[in-house]
Amino acid sequence: MTSSEALPMGSARERLLDAAAMLFYSDGIVATGIDAIVKRAGVAKKSLYNNFDSKAALVAAYMEARHSEWLALYETRMTKAFTPVDRVLAVFLAYQDHAEWAYERGFRGCGLLNAAAELPAGHEGRDVVLRHKRQVESLLTAPLEELIDDEARASRLARQLAFLLEGAMVRAGLEGHSRCVREAHDMAWAMVTAS
Numbered sequence: 001m002t003s004s005e006a007l008p009m010g011s012a013r014e015r016l017l018d019a020a021a022m023l024f025y026s027d028g029i030v031a032t033g034i035d036a037i038v039k040r041a042g043v044a045k046k047s048l049y050n051n052f053d054s055k056a057a058l059v060a061a062y063m064e065a066r067h068s069e070w071l072a073l074y075e076t077r078m079t080k081a082f083t084p085v086d087r088v089l090a091v092f093l094a095y096q097d098h099a100e101w102a103y104e105r106g107f108r109g110c111g112l113l114n115a116a117a118e119l120p121a122g123h124e125g126r127d128v129v130l131r132h133k134r135q136v137e138s139l140l141t142a143p144l145e146e147l148i149d150d151e152a153r154a155s156r157l158a159r160q161l162a163f164l165l166e167g168a169m170v171r172a173g174l175e176g177h178s179r180c181v182r183e184a185h186d187m188a189w190a191m192v193t194a195s
Helices: 012-027 034-041 045-051 055-078 084-099 111-118 124-147 151-175 179-194
Strands: none
Touching: 012 034, 012 045, 012 055, 012 111, 034 045, 055 084, 055 111, 055 124, 084 124, 084 151, 084 179, 111 124, 111 151, 124 151, 151 179
C-alpha cells in the first residue's frame, strides 16, 4: 500500500512485493503486467525472475502477505480483547481496520477474495484464500465455544458470523468504506450476546 511518490527502500524482493500488492489490489491480477510491476518497483525485469519463478509465484507471495497483514491487524485487536465476546468482535474490528487502511486508490474489499475471483478453479492461490477464510471462522469458533455449551451450536453461529462478515466486506468494497463492516460488528454483538 505504498504511494508512487514514496517507494520504500528495501530489497528488490520487498519492492517487487510492495509494487505488486498495490497494483494487484487496485487494478487486479490479470490486468497487471510484469512490466508495470518492475517499473513501479524501480527494478530490472531480471530482478523479478531472480526473486520469483513466475508471475504466479509473485501472486502466491502477494496472497500470503495479504493474509499476514490481516493477522497482524487481528493480533493488534486481540491485545484489548479480554472476554470471549471481545475476541469474537476482534475479528470484525480487524476487518474494519482493513477497510480503513489508507489504500492508494481507495478500498476495494477483501484483497484475497478479489484475487480468488480472478483465479481459475484449482489454482493454488484459491487455496490460500480458503485457508484464510477457514482460519477466520476458527477464530470466531474458539471464543464462542467458551460462551455456548453446545459445540455444534457454537460452530453454527461461527459460520453465520463468518458469512455475515464476508457479505459486509463485499458490500463495503463496493461502497468503498467501512460502514457495512461496522454495522456487521453491531449485528454480531447482538447475535453473540443473545446466544
